Amino acid sequence: MKVNVLMPKMGESITEGTLIKWHKKKGDRVEKDEIIFEISTDKVDTEIPCPEAGILSDIKVFENETVVVDTVVAVVDTDGQLEPESKETKQPVVLEEEKVSSTTQVGGELIDVPMPKMGESVMEGTITKWHKKVGDKISRDEIIFEISTDKVDTEVPSPTAGILAEILFKENETVAVETIVARISTSGGIVKQKKLDVDTEKTELENGSVIENKIIEKTNTQIKKSNKFYSPLVMNIAQKENVAFDELEQIAGTGVEGRVTKNDILKYIADRKTGRPETKQKISEPSISSSAESKIETAHFVEGEGIKLIPMDNIRKRIMYHMVNSRDTSVHVTAVMEVDMSRVHNYVKSNKAKYLKEENVKLTYMPFITYACIKALKEYPYLNASIDGNNIVLKQYINLGFAVAVEPNGLIVPNIKHADEKNIRGLTKAIGELSFKSRNKGLLPDDIMNGTFTITNYGVFGSLFGTPIINQPEVGILGVGTVTKKPVVVESNGSDSIAIKPMMYLSLSHDHRLVDGMLGGKFLRSIKETLENFDTSIV
Amino acid sequence: MSKHYDIAILGGGPGGYVAAIRAAQLGFKTAVVEKDNLGGICLNWGCIPTKSLLKNAEVYDLVSNHAGDYGLSVEGVSFDFNKIIKRSRSVSAKIVKGVEYLIKKNKVDHIKGFGKIKSKSELEILDSEGNSVDSITADHIIISTGARPKMLPTIPVDRKHIITSTEAMSLEKQPKELIVIGAGAIGVEFAYFYSVLGTKVTIIEMLDSILPIEDNEVSQTLEKNFKKRGIEIYTSAKVEKAEIENDIVKVTIDINGEKKILHADIVLNAIGVTGNIENIGLEELGVETYKNHIVVNKDTYRTNIENVYAIGDVIGAPWLAHVASAEAIHCVEKIKGHNPAVIDYSSIPGCTYCQPQVASIGMTEEKAKADGYELKIGKFPFSASGKSTAMGEREGFVKLIFDAKYGELLGAHIIGAEATELIAEVGLAKSLEATFESIVKTIHAHPTLSEAVMEAAANAYGEAIHI
Structure with a gap:
């Protein structure tokens, strides 16, 4: 008797589950209540026991596949009979050919193994590891290689049983989806099932169609991920100019219903070629419009009573795109610490005049905070980093950016190149120069590129603390609050007393994708300690 | 107190009345000021009545010259010129009535009179004598006053002997000899019409071919056909x-320094059109104009004056009714705050309704080459089409021009039966940025003329089946 093993119902609200691991292979003997596979749902992960003892005669859902509850996942044959071996080698796509081959040809045939399509937006994959060599015997669904794409890494199971006949691409080679990467000779396995009886054939067909339906369903949901329309011409250009699908999705469309037109993509390519910094902004443009449009109905205002429409200038647009892009990219978490600025405060107070005279610069708290920040960045290089796909980019240099408000309503972030090689005097000078350039349109593109970390000082406007937005592609931004005199409890010689101290809040927004709370806290504490224990000798 | 509107439209042609209807659909309180019938030149004195005349010519040509081709014996074919004109007028009247109904249905006020802009929010309404009879105010004013035939001092139009298109479609008597000056769509259509009816027609064109804006191959094909018809053609003239002089017009032309004198009882001035920018208050308000048209931003159709817009022929080339209508809709939607895609002026079809018909969209081969494109050109002659052979109209071809690099459809040029209908498919393909493959893989019904479009696309890549 054949018993179906179903995707269990794990609760009222759970409608589907993902099969994450098979503990048994097809053909294995299974006992009642023995764990045969593991599933993961949006609520719980669990192991599924076998309902009856017997032979696991068929596996219908593979690892990493998600199916709705009550879907047949496996079949257990309680009579202990293994399904004819043909079953194991059946793959819906090649079903027809196999049937033919089983009657006409004894030598088996070559089955192509393509780079799998991992989703609508994934155009290519890199083969990261071959699990099998040419000549190895492979059973169906056995992992033959691993791939990595810009979305996911995954293992690719064999579509059929047989012998790995050909490997067409080596490890670390990147190929477009559906490119044939290997060929499996089915001889040996399949040929034996020459005398298929009509009944088995029928069940196989049913099985085949079941699987096919499932595949179709899956593809449909993947298509839904991108409901944008791209014209054949745009697709042609994208292909010829190597514009990845992800990039395409990022281009702002000016056509009907926001479609990307020929001109939009050509402009994007031109900008990409010249490497103009605006390219990045253009990339982020659509994410605003698309996300804004999909989430909220954009209000349209007509100039008239009580409403004045002012077109944004370029800098405002760029700030807008940058901010939304950052919010959509990084997982922002903000931590705040209070810093006793007495030492720095005293130093600044007593040396202001001297600096003005000798260096012709106005001494502020900024160089000291910058200095402390650089020190902390050296200690915790993960804050001086970027994320590139699944790579962490650690930068061996510190280009420290700081936000400068530009009248009337702009904002720009120049960065001090190799700030880690500068002392307080050098930092003071650099900050002064870059601020001046920022306010007088004197910045060069290089001044704002390749920053590694940013400080924003909203304290100058009186704010106590804020939750700053990260300057992409960095992973942290330090917000500097205003320094105010406050009564604070100080402990000395075991007794508490209240003193008046210049206090300041530092807030650190860090990208939780890379920097967790512990690291963020340590980093902040390092800055706090440097500032509180500020030593005039370093000046 | 004068009545207030959200949008007031000056001129009721295919720009103005379409703007009015779209505005009403979007909830604007709308008025259209028009001194004549609604529908403008297009419905009253242009597109529509001429299509009626051309159909008469086509039918007459078929019956009198080609009946035998179809095994028909027809004798004593004759026509009544006045009835032909009458039919044209009644077709026009019918369509104008339709527009009047639409305007009423959409609750747009049609203000009969001549509108003059007083300020950026006020229109004065004048009667036919020029007396001020009313005024209205509006938040937005759209100027769509259109264009009229261009005049030259060397060609003194008296509307009797030297006429414009308006007279050409309402003559009381068929001319014996007609000289058409200007071989654009208007000139060529009248030349065809009168030639079929038996008038001796001469065309004079300043540029080097008739329909000079069309692809050269198309122009040459039409020229050959016209010459066979007995039309005399002088190009580069x-x-x-x-x-x-004494009811006869004497036209002196210069062909590369060589003088020639031609005579005709009627001369049609079809050298082009000029925008109606005078006497509507533009100078007083300071609306910027250039040469003979109003300058606008071609995304908002706003003039340099806030809340004052202009669309259609009055903003210059390409002087086409369908462009005016498209601009009208775009302009009104922009006022509403919508964000329609900017009109692509490289994808505007142009049609000439003589026989064989001519239709085109996008670049000519000459232009594409001059712009530095590497081209893939596909041509399919109607002589290889089953349908056109069955129809007995084997003249002409479909010519598609693709950019070799990306496969973009740059232009399409059709001459032959129903070319003006066939161009629609190519227009859709072009606006959707279809490539050669999209057209080739679209299954076209057999047998149809449109198969020629598919075959021309295939031919560009050496894949045509039937040639």
């Missing part, structure tokens, strides 16, 4: 002067 400049009109020096036209003089009326």
Whole structure:
């Protein structure tokens, strides 16, 4: 008797589950209540026991596949009979050919193994590891290689049983989806099932169609991920100019219903070629419009009573795109610490005049905070980093950016190149120069590129603390609050007393994708300690 | 107190009335000021009545010259010129009525009179004598006053002997000899019409071919056809002067320095059109104009004056009704705050309704080459089409021009039966940025003329089946 093993119902609200691991292979003997596979749902992960003892005669859902509850996942044959071996080698796509081959040809045939399509937006994959060599015997669904794409890494199971006949691409080679990467000779396995009886054939067909339906369903949901329309011409250009699908999705469309037109993509390519910094902004443009449009109905205002429409200038647009892009990219978490600025405060107070005279610069708290920040960045290089796909980019240099408000309503972030090689005097000078350039349109593109970390000082406007937005592609931004005199409890010689101290809040927004709370806290504490224990000798 | 509107539209042609209807659909309180019938030149004195005339010519040509081709014996075919004109007028009247109904249905006020802009929010309404009779105010004013035939001092139009298109479609008597000056769509259509009816027609064109804006191959094909018809054609010919003497017009032309004098009882001035920018208050308000049209931003159609917009022929080339309508809709939607895609002026079809018909969209081969494109050109002659052979109209071809690099459809040029209908498919393909493959893989019904479009696309890549 054949018993179906179903995707269990794990609760009222759970409608589907993902099969994450098979503990048994097809053909294995299974006992009642023995764990045969593991599933993961949006609520719980669990192991599924076998309902009856017997032979696991068929596996219908593979690892990493998600199916709705009550879907047949496996079949257990309680009579202990293994399904004819043909079953194991059946793959819906090649079903027809196999049937033919089983009657006409004894030598088996070559089955192509393509780079799998991992989703609508994934155009290519890199083969990261071959699990099998040419000549190895492979059973169906056995992992033959691993791939990595810009979305996911995954293992690719064999579509059929047989012998790995050909490997067409080596490890670390990147190929477009559906490119044939290997060929499996089915001889040996399949040929034996020459005398298929009509009944088995029928069940196989049913099985085949079941699987096919499932595949179709899956593809449909993947298509839904991108409901944008791209014209054949745009697709042609994208292909010829190597514009990845992800990039395409990022281009702002000016056509009907926001479609990307020929001109939009050509402009994007031109900008990409010249490497103009605006390219990045253009990339982020659509994410605003698309996300804004999909989430909220954009209000349209007509100039008239009580409403004045002012077109944004370029800098405002760029700030807008940058901010939304950052919010959509990084997982922002903000931590705040209070810093006793007495030492720095005293130093600044007593040396202001001297600096003005000798260096012709106005001494502020900024160089000291910058200095402390650089020190902390050296200690915790993960804050001086970027994320590139699944790579962490650690930068061996510190280009420290700081936000400068530009009248009337702009904002720009120049960065001090190799700030880690500068002392307080050098930092003071650099900050002064870059601020001046920022306010007088004197910045060069290089001044704002390749920053590694940013400080924003909203304290100058009186704010106590804020939750700053990260300057992409960095992973942290330090917000500097205003320094105010406050009564604070100080402990000395075991007794508490209240003193008046210049206090300041530092807030650190860090990208939780890379920097967790512990690291963020340590980093902040390092800055706090440097500032509180500020030593005039370093000046 | 004067009545207030959200949008007031000056001129009721295919720009103005379409703007009015779209505005009403979007909830604007709308008025359209028009001194004549609604529908403008297009419905009253242009597109529509001429199509009626051309159909008469086509049918007459078929019956009198080609009946035998279809095994029909027809004798004693004759026509009544006045009835032909009458039919044209009644077709026009019918369509104008339709527009009047639409305007009423959409609750747009049609203000009969001549509108003059007083300020950026006020229109004065004048009667036919020029007396101020009313005024209205509006938040937005759209100027769509259109264009009229261009005049030259050397060609003194008297509307009797030297006429414009308006007279050409309402003559009381068929001319014996007609000289058409200007071989654009208007000139060529009238030349065809009168030639079929038996008038001796001469065309004078300043540029080097008739329909000079069309692809050269198309122009050459039409020229050959016209010459066979007995139409005399002078290209690269400049009109020096036209003089009326004893009911005969004497036209002096200069062909590369060689003078020639031609005679005709009627001369049609079809050298082009000029925008109606006078006497509507533009100078007083300071609306910027250039040469003979209003300058606008081609995304908002706003003039340099806030809340004052202009669309259609009055903003210059390409002087086409369908462009005016498209601009009208775009302009009104922009006022509403919508964000329609900017009109692509490289994808505007142009049609000439003589026989064989001519239709095109996008770049000519000459232009594409001059712009530095590497081209893939596909041509399919109607002589290889089953349908056109069955129809007995085997003249002409479909020519598609693709950019070799990306496969973009740059232009399409069709001459032959129903070319003006066939161009629609190519227009859709072009606006959707279809490539050669999209057209080739679209299954076209057999047998149809449109198969020629598919085959031309295939031919560009050496894959045509039937040639």
